[in-house]
Amino acid sequence: MDFYYLPPSPPCRAVMLLAKLMQIQLNMKVVNIMAGEQLTPDFIKMNPQHTIPTLDDNGFILWESRAIMGYMVNQYAKDDVLYPKEPKKRALVDQRLYFDAGTFHARIFDYFYPVAFTGAEPQPEKLEKINESLNLLNLFLEDNEFVAGNNLTIADISIVVSVSNAETTPLL
Known part of the structure; x- marks a missing residue:
């Protein structure tokens, strides 16, 4: 999974914490928003909202940290404790x-x-x-x-x- 992020970003850190807790290896890709890297044509094609964090899970693109966390638990967790199904x-x-x-x-x-x-x-x-x-x-x-x-x-x-x-x- 490619994870586009900026290290000090709180939403990015939340996804990183969850990945660590779930022992999911992320391919970390820093996006320098001060240099406008989120505004490149390739990034906008991937994420038209041009926000971080953004996750690319084998072509499934998702942004918004809380949505990413829900997806990660639903897709990869051994149980539903972190995000209950009930x-x-x-x-x-x-x-x-x-x-x-x-x-x-x-x-x-x-x-x-x-x-x-x-x-x-x-x-x-x-x-x-x-x-x-x-x-x-x-x-x-x-x-x-x-x-x-x-x-x-x-x-x-x-x-x-x-x-x-x-x-x-x-x-x-």
């Missing part, structure tokens, strides 16, 4: 994945990106939104060992990368 358990994992993508990770990015890349001043109201997300995360963990129950799932992997990203952001 509808209610899977729905809870999906909800946590969507929380990470649409709320938690998005709020971290919304706070950090303008400061780091445009020189904008940190906005306290955006930091407060991150804290609200952390409070929700604490609620998920209140009666569970993991964010979607008592087993490690792809939602935990995705969220732990967002948490580690927030912890290493000097502005937080």
